[in-house]
Amino acid sequence: MKQKIKTVLLVGALVGASLQAPVLAAQSKKEPVHSAKKAPASGKSTVRAAAGKQNVAKSAKSTKSDSRVAAKPAVSKMAAAESARKPIRRVSTNFDDDAGRLALYSASALVIDQATGHAIVEKQPNAVTPIASISKLMTAMVVLDAKLDLQEVISIGDEDVDTLKGTRSRLPVGTTMTRETAMLLALMSSENRAAHALGRHYPGGMPAFVQAMNKKAQALGMYNSRFEEPTGLSSNNVSTAHDLARMVTAAARYPEIRQYSTTAEAKVELNGRIRDFHNTNALVRSDNWEIGVSKTGYISEAGRCLVMQARVADRPVVIVLLDSNGKMTRVGDANRIKRWMESAGLVQERRPA
Incomplete structure (x- = not known):
């Protein structure tokens, strides 16, 4: 009898447990929904705060990720900018960009790299200004283009005396010399009477010579230049640094x-x-310079001028310096350009590729 009672109780317990399990499962599934609906106000704020923290965390993560992505182009741009600046520091291509390192006292200045045709230094290169005895280079080219006999004897006449500026000369009226000697003295010592005599003894006389000078200038592309006579004593002989x-x-x-x-x-x-005659450019006597062409010039309207073709920092260059103040300023500017180019060249050679 006791055994039957135990069996009945056991079966009843099993049936009760099986009936209660679905109810508990249903309550368990409904509990979160019910909790969200019935939770007090503080409970809602807690849920929202948690969601807010989660969103902030996501936002922060996203922002951090975005900042990394954004930082990459910025770094790249900075590197590109730095890379772009390095060549400029090594070899400047514009005077104004490097004025602090290369202070020139000539009103107009230009340095052209003949190998590339690029301007290394520029300062008002297109300003039209009187060029004084720089004109004598054009005088010499016109004479040589005409293929005149350089051994022909020419004379210094009254017409060759400077009545415009009243400059002195070591060539008295009546002096005779070969055309070659006259050209030497005009280019080396800037003898005005010698240069004027070269123009006066040109076929067709001075008018034909001046016409040939301007024609030659146009042929060379010197469109902002004009010549009135062969010496440069006239302030109407004008040009620009680029033209020169x-x-x-x-x-x-x-x-x-x-x-x-x-x-x-x-x-x-x-x-x-x-x-004895000496060159008006002291730099041709310097062992530190390798000069191929040289010419100085001066009248009050033009200031001190100097043009050269030279080899500087192992490259052929043309240097033009116009309207310098002071006797030695143009020479000082030339030396400053040379030192600066040599210094820039050394930096370029030593910088690893």
């Missing part, structure tokens, strides 16, 4: 101009007497 760079480049193709314009000094027999 073209003229110097052309003049360097004439062996006679290269030789005569860079002769440091010469002994010349004039009227039976030996006279």
Whole structure:
């Protein structure tokens, strides 16, 4: 009997448990929904706060990720900018960008790399200004283009005396010399009477000579230049640094101009007497310079001028310096350009590729 009672109780317990399980399962499934609906106000704020923290975390993560992505182009741009600046520091291509390192006292300045044709230094290169005795390079080219006999004897006449500026000369009226000697003295010592005599003894006289000078200028692309006479004493002989760079480049193709314009000094027999003449550009006597063409110039309207074709920092360059104040300013500017180019060249060579 006891055994039957135990069996009945066991079966009843099993049936009760099986009936209660679905109810508990249903309550368990409904509990979260019910909790969300019935939770007090503080409970809602807790849920929202948790969601807010989760969203903030996602936002922060997203922002951090975005900042990493955004940072990459910024770094790339900075690197590109830095890379772009390095060549400029090594070899400047514009005077104004490097004025702090290269202070020039000439009103107009231009340095052209003849290998590339690019301007290394520029300062008002298109300003039209009187060019004084720089004109004598054009005078020499016109004479040589005409293929006149350089050994023909010409004379200094009254017409060759400077009545415009009243400059002095070591060539008295009546002095005779070969055309070659006159060209040497015009280019080396900037003798105005010699240059004027070259123009006056040109076929067709001075008018034809001046016409040939301007025609040559146009042929060289010197469109902002004008010549009125062969010496440069007239302030109406005008040009720009860019135009003069073209003229110097052309003049360097004439062996006679290269030789005569860079002769440091010469002994010349004039009227039976030996006279010493010196180059007006002291740099041709310097061992530190390798100069192919040189010409100085001065009148009050033009200031001190200097043009050269030279080799600087192992590259051929044309240097034009116009309207410098002070006797040695143009030479000082030339030396500053040379030192700066050599320094920039050393930096470029030592910088790893």
